[in-house]
Amino acid sequence: MEEMENILKIEQILNNQNTLLDIILAEQVKIRQAVMEKNWMKLQECIETIREKTDVFVELEKDREVLASAVDAEKIAGFESVAKAESAVRGKLLKSKVENNALGNYVKIVKDFVQGVIDNVVPQRRNTLYSRKGNIIKPQPESMVLNRLF
Numbered sequence: 001m002e003e004m005e006n007i008l009k010i011e012q013i014l015n016n017q018n019t020l021l022d023i024i025l026a027e028q029v030k031i032r033q034a035v036m037e038k039n040w041m042k043l044q045e046c047i048e049t050i051r052e053k054t055d056v057f058v059e060l061e062k063d064r065e066v067l068a069s070a071v072d073a074e075k076i077a078g079f080e081s082v083a084k085a086e087s088a089v090r091g092k093l094l095k096s097k098v099e100n101n102a103l104g105n106y107v108k109i110v111k112d113f114v115q116g117v118i119d120n121v122v123p124q125r126r127n128t129l130y131s132r133k134g135n136i137i138k139p140q141p142e143s144m145v146l147n148r149l150f
Contacts (some may be wrong), residue, residue, distance in 0.1 A: 002070075003070075003072070003124055004099070006067045006070055006071045007071060007075065007076055007079055007082060009067050010067050010068060010071070010076065010081070010082060011081055011082045011085055013060050013063055013064045013067070014082065014085035014086055014088075014089055015085055016060055016062070017060050017064075017089050018085060018088050018092065019058045019059055019090055020053050020056060020060070020088065021057070021092035021093065021096065022092070023053050024047070024053050024054065024057075025092060025095060025096055025099065025107050026132050027050045027053070028046075028050070028096060028103070029099070029102070030042065031043060031046045031047065031050075031103065032069055032099070032102070032103055032106070033066045034046060035103065035106070035107065036106075039137045048065075049130060060064060075116045105141075
């Protein structure tokens with residue numbers, strides 16, 4: 001009887017995680033839009049929402065792991081609704097990872113572009129600098145003042 005209750009609790013946790021992931025995925029889309037629009041306040045709000053939802057997700061995952069350790073894995077796998085919920089969670093986690101990678105690639109491309117423009121506009125010293133471990137250190141612009149009154 002206790003195993004059945006644990007399986008039902010696991011299913012409820014998975015459903016809650018699915019709901020949280022829906023919110024997180026929606027916020028990730030908003031983050032991408034905020035970055036492209038350069039709306040930093042909206043970006044900060046979205047990041048904070050994701051951080052809160054992620055903390056709740058992690059707590060639910062810890063609870064699910066505790067419950068799953070008390071129940072035989074074969075019995076859990078026998079419940080189709082639990083398997084569907086778990087599959088949905090895994091799919092949404094993969095979708096979230098892809099969204100993160102896409103945003104990371106966009107930010108890297110923009111950063112490299114801006115760095116290239118700065119290197120061309122404000123050339124820095126061209127000496128090769130090395131770190132203590134022997135890695136080449138790319139010189140960063142020391143300081144620059146822009147006239148924002150166009």
